[in-house]
Amino acid sequence: MKAMNVATARLDPSGHPTERWAAEELRRLSELGLRRQLEPLQSAQGAVIRIAGKELVNFSSNDYLGLASDVRLAQAAVVGLRERGVGAGASRLLVGDSDAHHSLEQKIAGWMNSESALLFNTGYAAASGILPALCGAGDAIFSDALNHASWVDGCRLSRATTAVYPHLDLAALDRLLRSTPGRRRLVCTEAVFSMDGDRAPLAEMVDLCRRHGAALLVDEAHALGVLGAHGAGLCEELGLSGEVDLRVGTLGKALGVFGAFAATSRAVTDLLVNRVRPLIFSTSLPPAICSAAGCAVDIAADEQLLRSRLWRHVQRFCDGLRSLGIPARPDSAIFPVLLGEPDQALQAAQRLRNRGILAKAIRPPTVPPGTSRLRFSLSASHRPEHIDLAIGTLAALEKSLVR
Ligand SMILES: *Cc1c(COP(=O)(O)O)cnc(C)c1O
Numbered sequence: 001m002k003a004m005n006v007a008t009a010r011l012d013p014s015g016h017p018t019e020r021w022a023a024e025e026l027r028r029l030s031e032l033g034l035r036r037q038l039e040p041l042q043s044a045q046g047a048v049i050r051i052a053g054k055e056l057v058n059f060s061s062n063d064y065l066g067l068a069s070d071v072r073l074a075q076a077a078v079v080g081l082r083e084r085g086v087g088a089g090a091s092r093l094l095v096g097d098s099d100a101h102h103s104l105e106q107k108i109a110g111w112m113n114s115e116s117a118l119l120f121n122t123g124y125a126a127a128s129g130i131l132p133a134l135c136g137a138g139d140a141i142f143s144d145a146l147n148h149a150s151w152v153d154g155c156r157l158s159r160a161t162t163a164v165y166p167h168l169d170l171a172a173l174d175r176l177l178r179s180t181p182g183r184r185r186l187v188c189t190e191a192v193f194s195m196d197g198d199r200a201p202l203a204e205m206v207d208l209c210r211r212h213g214a215a216l217l218v219d220e221a222h223a224l225g226v227l228g229a230h231g232a233g234l235c236e237e238l239g240l241s242g243e244v245d246l247r248v249g250t251l252g253k254a255l256g257v258f259g260a261f262a263a264t265s266r267a268v269t270d271l272l273v274n275r276v277r278p279l280i281f282s283t284s285l286p287p288a289i290c291s292a293a294g295c296a297v298d299i300a301a302d303e304q305l306l307r308s309r310l311w312r313h314v315q316r317f318c319d320g321l322r323s324l325g326i327p328a329r330p331d332s333a334i335f336p337v338l339l340g341e342p343d344q345a346l347q348a349a350q351r352l353r354n355r356g357i358l359a360k361a362i363r364p365p366t367v368p369p370g371t372s373r374l375r376f377s378l379s380a381s382h383r384p385e386h387i388d389l390a391i392g393t394l395a396a397l398e399k400s401l402v403r
Contacts, residue, residue, distance in 0.1 A: 033342030034363055044069040045256075047381040049358070056358040057386045059376040064333050065225045065306045066381025067256025067296050076295035080288030088284040093273075096284035104290040104297075105261070111301050112232050112249075112263035113241045118272055121285055123221055123250035123260040124150040125278035128157060130217075130248065130262060131188070133275035135160040140182030142173060144189045146196065148219065149365070151188055167193075170204055177212040185214040186245075191234035192222040195367050195375060197334030199223075202234060206243045215245040224300070225254025226333055231300040231307055255296040259285045306380040313378045313387050320391030324398055336362075337374040337394075339401065345372035348401050355393045 029035040043050040045068035049058045067073055080100065090096035101119055108117040120126035131154030135141055139160040143151060146167045155162040163180045165173040173187070187209050189200045202218065209216040220233035228236030233249065235241045246268060251259040262272060273279065299306070314330050321328035321335060328335055337359075339345045345361035352359055352374070359374045367373060376390065394401070 033346060047379060047383065047386055051358070054356075056353065056356055057382075057389060059357065059359040059378070059390060061379060062222070062253035062377060063256055063379050063381065064222075064254040064310060064377070065231075065256065065300060065303075066379050067225075067254070067299060067306075070256060070296075070299070072299065073256060073292045073295050077288045077292040080286075080291030084287040086286060086288070088286050090284070091280060091282060092284040093280055098287045098290070100287035100290040100294075101284065104294045107294050107297050108249075108261050109263060111230065111297050112247060113236070114247070114263035114265075116266045116269040117261050117263045118269045118279075119285060119290070120260040120262070120276070120279060121282055122258070123148075123219075123248065123252065125282065126248050126250075126260040126262060126276075127151045127219065128153045129276035129278040130246070130272060131155055131160070131186075132158040132277070133272055134158075134215075134268075135184055135186055138182065139184040139186070140180045142176055142180070142185070142187040142214070144168065144193075144200070146193050146368075147188060147190055148194055148221070151219065155188075167196075168198070168200060170201065170208060173205075174208060174212075177208065177214060185212070186217055187214050188217045188219075190219045190221065192220075192227070192332040192334065194222050194334070195362055195373070196336055197222075197332040198329070199234060199331050202238055202240050202244070206240055216243075217246045217248065218244050220247050220249045221253055222332060222334060224249045226307070226310065230302075251293045251296065255293060255300055257293040257296050258289055259293060310378060310380040313380070313382050313384070316384060316387045317376065317378055317391065320387065321394075324391070324395055326394075333378040335376040335378075337376065337401075338371060339373055340370060342372045345374060348374055348397070351397050351400060352390075352393055355396075357390050357393050359390070 039051050041049050041051060045061055045063050047058055048055055088096040105117045105119055127150035135158045137159045140163060141155050141160045142163045142165060143155055144167055145164050161182060163176045165176055192199055205216060218235060223233040225231045227234045235244055235247055246262050246264040248262050251257045310333060314333055317335060318328045318330040326337055339348055342363040345363060349359060349361040359376050362375045363372045
């Protein structure tokens with residue numbers, strides 16, 4: 001029988017086995033409404049983008065300050081490119097390190113008010129690399145149930161005991177901290193949650209961690225540029241910059257560039273340089289990207305105009321949603337409109353899109369089953385008319401949106 005199977009497999013006209021695997025999996029994803037597709041932009045990132053020849057008002061980027069296509073960043077990158085070329089050529093631990101990397105790290109440390117900062121190629125690489133560098137077998141990581149996939153992977157790769165607590169449930173976190181031993185214990189949370197836009201109660205979490213002798217790590221991905229007097233995030237806004245062990249941020253969202261960082265103590269930075277595998281075994285960021293990011297940090301820290309424009313949009317959009325009976329809070333630049341099943345979210349997104357509004361459907365595994373949604377993210381690059389158009393379109397579609 002076995003021999004026959006091998007023979008039939010060889011005769012399979014579909015060729016490579018992987019093509020069959022792919023066809024099976026893709027069919028399953030399509031049936032569940034979970035298939036995803038790439039959609040190339042034919043324009044720069046911005047409030048209005050072009051896809052498949054159609055202009056759409058864009059509510060799906062994380063370009064909160066509208067810096068992704070800012071000419072000042074492009075100019076900084078061009079200067080860097082002329083001076084240093086395109087590629088870094090090696091890992092930072094070989095010859096891929098440069099003064100551009102170090103001056104950006106210094107600038108970030110000053111901005112974040114931390115002793116030290118360390119660059120990573122992406123937020124994903126930072127999250128999946130930092131947890132295994134800090135914790136291992138015999139340690140315990142406490143992770144919010146809605147933490148980003150990169151932290152989930154970091155927990156898995158670390159081999160530490162992972163205790164997942166219900167989203168923002170500090171009583172449950174307290175119980176887990178009481179009942180879960182570990183040589184080293186670390187609590188990991190997002191500051192602003194990427195798909196819900198709500199905030200972690202960081203002051204209470206600092207207290208809780210202190211009482212239990214646990215470290216606290218905060219991912220500021222969706223708070224950087226948006227919260228804090230200088231846009232340094234929720235910790236800055238709450239006056240907690242000195243209380244948190246590690247803050248992680250991405251340079252790819254509000255900063256409009258690419259890359260990521262950890263802001264922490266000198267000792268932890270030194271350990272990360274020695275232990276983070278995605279830092280050791282990966283080509284470093286191009287120096288020109290560091291130049292552009294340095295320019296972005298200056299703008300994000302100093303240009304209050306962009307931040308205040310964003311917050312006016314946040315309030316306007318929030319008021320608009322509430323006027324439609326859709327629950328909303330002005331906590332961040334992210335507004336979910338919950339719909340339930342993947343097909344409901346896909347259909348709602350398509351209806352909006354037919355009227356020129358792009359708010360992509362967010363489905364599992366990005367969000368838990370039964371919570372598929374539209375996710376609107378606002379940007380300083382929007383104009384008030386864009387906000388009004390989105391609300392007006394939602395109002396027109398309200399009945400068909402199934403609520
Ligand atoms: C986007 C995101 C990341 C990953 O950052 P990249 O630089 O885009 O890889 C990490 N954490 C959160 C919460 C995010 O939303």
